[in-house]
Amino acid sequence: MKFEAIAVEKIPLIHKGDDLPSIICKRIELKDRDIIVIASTIVAKAEGEIFRLEDITPGEQALEIAARTGKDSRFIQAVLSRSREVFVEAPFMLVTTLAGHTCVNAGVDESNIENGFLLYPPENPDSSASKLGKELEKLSGKKLSVIVTDTNGRAFKIGQTGVAIGIYKIKPIKRWIGEKDLFGKTLEITEQAIADELAGAANLLMGEGAGGMPVVVIRGLDYYFEGNTSIKETYRPENLDVIKKGLRCLRN
């Protein structure tokens, strides 16, 4: 068994309004069932989610958190403006974003953007993935899946990895429940985080720095799914999320 991961070469610096699907299709010939993995950074740039730090006016809460943590109050304001719930304020902001993704700094990013600017995450990464996917399918005439990724830390381990924050035509979770193991025992709980695993694989080629490789095509795995899906299928229901419950207890 094998699959391919192909970094799309020579993608330019992306600006507001750039047509990502045509930029991608000019640089790689897509095939049926390819999975196009796109870094949220360039999706956000194309969507114009670029803000000048000096234009951000911190509110009361941002000023208060900044005074306590020594961080830039305008950066804190940017994070708060994209957050639905704050779980941790120091030594980093751990929040659930308006789109429902739980991560540090709400995905607001200062890297791979000009000095003095902040990049906010795409407002609705699922709908970004689906718009990009539909356009890529139209241009290429192929059946495609799309994953929009970001880089996130993990709760219990050092090191960040690529994660899926928006998807199109791919089931993000593969349920193994009811399947047999090598010894005929029935699996009872295992659900495989396919979209995150693919995001991690693609991120190996993207890297985090000046590599200039924001798009990776995964070929040779068949996860194409012709139906509605959402990354929200991977968010643990609130009533089962013991970590969030614990963090809320600590805040109160």
Ligand code: GDP
């Ligand atoms: P994130 O994980 O979505 O925050 O994206 P990163 O900032 O980690 O960048 C992922 C990859 O995309 C790296 O290889 C960057 O060098 C590259 N990248 C970021 N912005 C651009 C851009 O505008 N053009 C190109 N060609 N590459 C970019």
Ligand code: MN
């Ligand atoms: Mn970044």
Ligand code: MN
């Ligand atoms: Mn990022």
Ligand code: MN
């Ligand atoms: Mn990254």
